[in-house]
Amino acid sequence: MENRIAERSASCHHAEVTTVLIVDDHPSFRASARALLQAEGFEVVGEAEDGESALVAARELDPELVLLDVQLPDIDGFEVASRLKGSGSTANVVLTSSREGCDFGARIADSGARGFVTKAELSGAALVALLP
Amino acid sequence: MKPQLAVLAWNLALAVAAGAVLLVLRSDHADSKAATIALAVPIGLAFAASGLLAATRRPENRTGLLLVLTGFTWFLGALAEANGSVPFTLGLALGSVTLGFLVHLLLAFPSGRLGGRLDRTIAGVAYAVAVLGPALTLLFDDLERSRCDGCPENALLIEANQGATQALEGTVVGGALLLIAAIVVQLIRRWRAASPPLRRSLAPVLATGTAALTLVAAANIVGVLSDAGEPLYWLLQGVLFTVPISFALGLLRSHLARAGVGRLVVELGHSAGPHDLRGAFSRALGDPSLEVAYRVNENGWVGTGGRPLERPSKGSDRVATFVERDGRCVAALIHDASLADERELVAAVSAAGALALEGARSLQELRASEARNRALLDAIPDLMFRIARDGTYLDAEADEEEDLTAPADQIVGSNVFDRLPRDIGERLMRSIHRALSDGETKTIEYELELRGEPRSFEGRVVASGEDEVLVIVRNITERKRKEDELRRLYVELERGLGELQASRARIVEAADLERRRLERNLHDGAQQRLVSISLALRLARGKLLSEPPEAETLLRGAGEELGFALEELRELARGIHPAILTDRGLAPALESLASRSPVPVDVQGPSDRLPPWIETAAYYVVSEALTNAAKYAEASEVSVRVARANGDALVEVRDNGVGGASPDRGSGLRGLADRVSALGGRLRVESEPGAGTFIRAEIPLATVEPAAG
Numbered sequence: 001m002e003n004r005i006a007e008r009s010a011s012c013h014h015a016e017v018t019t020v021l022i023v024d025d026h027p028s029f030r031a032s033a034r035a036l037l038q039a040e041g042f043e044v045v046g047e048a049e050d051g052e053s054a055l056v057a058a059r060e061l062d063p064e065l066v067l068l069d070v071q072l073p074d075i076d077g078f079e080v081a082s083r084l085k086g087s088g089s090t091a092n093v094v095l096t097s098s099r100e101g102c103d104f105g106a107r108i109a110d111s112g113a114r115g116f117v118t119k120a121e122l123s124g125a126a127l128v129a130l131l132p
Numbered sequence: 133m134k135p136q137l138a139v140l141a142w143n144l145a146l147a148v149a150a151g152a153v154l155l156v157l158r159s160d161h162a163d164s165k166a167a168t169i170a171l172a173v174p175i176g177l178a179f180a181a182s183g184l185l186a187a188t189r190r191p192e193n194r195t196g197l198l199l200v201l202t203g204f205t206w207f208l209g210a211l212a213e214a215n216g217s218v219p220f221t222l223g224l225a226l227g228s229v230t231l232g233f234l235v236h237l238l239l240a241f242p243s244g245r246l247g248g249r250l251d252r253t254i255a256g257v258a259y260a261v262a263v264l265g266p267a268l269t270l271l272f273d274d275l276e277r278s279r280c281d282g283c284p285e286n287a288l289l290i291e292a293n294q295g296a297t298q299a300l301e302g303t304v305v306g307g308a309l310l311l312i313a314a315i316v317v318q319l320i321r322r323w324r325a326a327s328p329p330l331r332r333s334l335a336p337v338l339a340t341g342t343a344a345l346t347l348v349a350a351a352n353i354v355g356v357l358s359d360a361g362e363p364l365y366w367l368l369q370g371v372l373f374t375v376p377i378s379f380a381l382g383l384l385r386s387h388l389a390r391a392g393v394g395r396l397v398v399e400l401g402h403s404a405g406p407h408d409l410r411g412a413f414s415r416a417l418g419d420p421s422l423e424v425a426y427r428v429n430e431n432g433w434v435g436t437g438g439r440p441l442e443r444p445s446k447g448s449d450r451v452a453t454f455v456e457r458d459g460r461c462v463a464a465l466i467h468d469a470s471l472a473d474e475r476e477l478v479a480a481v482s483a484a485g486a487l488a489l490e491g492a493r494s495l496q497e498l499r500a501s502e503a504r505n506r507a508l509l510d511a512i513p514d515l516m517f518r519i520a521r522d523g524t525y526l527d528a529e530a531d532e533e534e535d536l537t538a539p540a541d542q543i544v545g546s547n548v549f550d551r552l553p554r555d556i557g558e559r560l561m562r563s564i565h566r567a568l569s570d571g572e573t574k575t576i577e578y579e580l581e582l583r584g585e586p587r588s589f590e591g592r593v594v595a596s597g598e599d600e601v602l603v604i605v606r607n608i609t610e611r612k613r614k615e616d617e618l619r620r621l622y623v624e625l626e627r628g629l630g631e632l633q634a635s636r637a638r639i640v641e642a643a644d645l646e647r648r649r650l651e652r653n654l655h656d657g658a659q660q661r662l663v664s665i666s667l668a669l670r671l672a673r674g675k676l677l678s679e680p681p682e683a684e685t686l687l688r689g690a691g692e693e694l695g696f697a698l699e700e701l702r703e704l705a706r707g708i709h710p711a712i713l714t715d716r717g718l719a720p721a722l723e724s725l726a727s728r729s730p731v732p733v734d735v736q737g738p739s740d741r742l743p744p745w746i747e748t749a750a751y752y753v754v755s756e757a758l759t760n761a762a763k764y765a766e767a768s769e770v771s772v773r774v775a776r777a778n779g780d781a782l783v784e785v786r787d788n789g790v791g792g793a794s795p796d797r798g799s800g801l802r803g804l805a806d807r808v809s810a811l812g813g814r815l816r817v818e819s820e821p822g823a824g825t826f827i828r829a830e831i832p833l834a835t836v837e838p839a840a841g
Binding site for chain 1: 655656659660662664667668670686693
């Protein structure tokens with residue numbers, strides 16, 4: 001398992017990325033995502049179910065990747081992403097939603113997020129591909 | 133007839149008369165020569181002279197010519213005094229022709245032309261009897277019976293036959309009598325049909341003519357019965373002398389009536405008005421039926437009283453003579469047609485009266501205009517007041533006395549402030565003064581309470597003199613009432629429109645909200661579950677070979693998750709539109725709703741299917757009510773009833789919950805009210821706190837199906 005990540009990391013120059021914070025208001029998705037990402041070698045350091053707790057968790061856990069649902073009960077994913085960037089966080093934010101990325105247009109790029117992946121297509125490879 | 137010709141004819145008549153005198157003087161058999169000359173010559177000359185006078189003055193009239201011919205034929209009788217056999221016989225045969233002319237004259241007077249077939253027949257028979265009668269008798273009369281001493285022989289005698297002579301004489305006399313009777317009857321008819329002016333012309337002629345004919349008849353009867361006809365004969369001669377004079381008098385009456393023109397001028401000098409004027413013209417022309425017609429405009433003619441007059445049509449017994457002054461037609465005299473023969477008199481009378489008629493016409497015109505104005509004012513259904521500058525009523529007129537504050541005669545003389553409330557009086561006086569100062573019409577509206585009910589009036593004030601105004605007041609109560617009604621309807625309409633717009637906005641908003649709810653439900657429910665299943669399946673695939681027990685756990689979880697997703701989708705679809713409603717109708721759909729409700733529901737559905745859009749509305753009313761009953765009302769039982777009633781579909785839901793529901797709070801009930809109202813129905817909610825909730829929707833079954841979209 002570690003070998004595979006090392007290989008992918010080597011190919012993508014991101015060998016050190018391992019910590020992930022999952023932010024989504026649906027527990028079933030958080031559970032599935034956690035299982036999937038852990039299975040693919042990521043370390044899920046925490047979960048949050050709304051925008052405010054996501055900001056707190058990101059500050060406390062300092063993950064390298066934040067998988068951030070667009071639609072949250074309090075503030076939306078775009079707002080969370082730009083606040084994270086504004087607060088000096090170095091975490092790479094990847095927005096996700098069950099909708100298509102094109103539904104959101106330029107808002108994804110404007111929010112300062114690294115990129116977007118639909119929930120159905122979520123995979124470790126898809127995330128790594130979006131990172132610098 | 134030209135005067136020279138008349139003089140020539142007169143000289144000829146004198147010569148013929150002289151010849152006749154000579155014949156009488158030299159006669160061997162004439163009795164009483166002096167008397168014969170003294171009577172017969174003046175008669176003949178009288179006919180000739182009268183005829184020539186009439187023919188000169190009235191050349192177009194044949195009477196003159198007939199009189200002249202009568203005069204000349206009269207002298208034919210003198211031949212009977214001749215001593216020669218032939219002239220003597222001619223004199224006897226033609227001596228009666230004069231009677232034929234006399235009949236002709238009588239029947240043809242005053243025109244000198246025979247009018248009808250009957251007149252022509254009578255005249256023809258008269259000529260025949262007058263000529264043929266004596267001529268035929270002479271064929272058999274040897275003149276023995278007449279005991280004529282020294283008379284020459286009858287040149288026409290064929291065979292002396294006393295019997296035939298007497299029979300012929302009897303027949304001629306009988307025929308003559310019948311003829312005279314017919315003439316008298318005809319003349320009486322003429323008289324009765326004649327208008328007064330014509331009668332004046334006819335009177336002397338008919339009197340002398342009839343007298344002469346009667347004497348002829350009498351002399352003949354007496355002559356046949358005895359020998360005592362002589363005195364009648366002399367009397368006849370006397371009467372005959374007056375006949376031509378009366379004809380000339382009758383014919384030239386208008387010339388003689390010229391004196392009437394002078395009298396007319398004098399009368400007109402004293403005339404006081406159109407009635408006097410008509411009387412004066414009537415007297416001057418001797419026509420009591422005369423009318424004076426005044427021209428008041430292009431086509432209109434009015435009579436003395438100002439009433440319209442028709443111009444007499446052609447061929448009627450009335451004739452119009454137009455009176456002109458300075459080339460302008462001022463009036464027309466409508467008179468008897470017989471006066472047309474007296475053109476000169478009518479012309480003289482017209483000329484004499486033109487000035488007076490012009491004056492009278494102006495007066496008539498003024499009166500006609502007054503009558504028009506009065507008719508106009510009478511026709512206006514409004515109240516009318518003439519009010520002086522100081523507010524005194526000078527005149528009051530009302531079609532409906534009910535609209536007056538007092539009877540019209542009491543209003544006149546009183547003041548505006550006596551009749552109207554102070555504030556209205558002041559406003560009216562201001563309008564009066566403004567109308568008097570600038571001459572423009574002022575309008576004032578006010579309300580009065582008359583006979584216990586308020587009435588609205590609109591007054592128009594217009595200056596009608598230097599110090600008075602005309603106020604035309606219209607009762608506008610009805611108009612005001614309609615205006616108020618219209619205003620009320622307008623407000624109602626606006627409110628209805630506002631409600632409609634709000635309701636449409638709410639319906640749109642509700643639909644929007646519903647779509648968002650659906651999207652949210654799909655997103656939060658089935659979609660999330662499917663995403664999780666997708667991730668779990670991918671994970672399971674990765675573990676299928678390496679960790680089969682974990683893969684199996686993942687697959688089982690995915691299967692359960694799929695079941696939940698399906699159930700959620702089914703519920704969602706039911707929320708969009710319940711399939712059972714379409715497939716099986718409202719009653720089973722309500723049963724299905726009730727079975728899913730956490731609160732026990734007693735359902736009484738409709739016995740038959742209702743129009744689909746009504747079933748849908750009823751379904752959502754019940755569905756929303758049941759949701760509310762379970763969610764907010766804390767009810768322990770609910771009853772639902774849907775039925776037809778008076779052309780409506782009735783939907784009633786009653787629960788025993790806490791009450792306090794209102795369409796003004798929360799979108800659910802308001803949405804239902806909008807849905808019901810869009811179908812022309814109404815939704816009532818009774819929900820006193822603590823007393824449960826009763827929702828009742830009435831939807832007209834006749835509602836047209838709402839348009840799709």
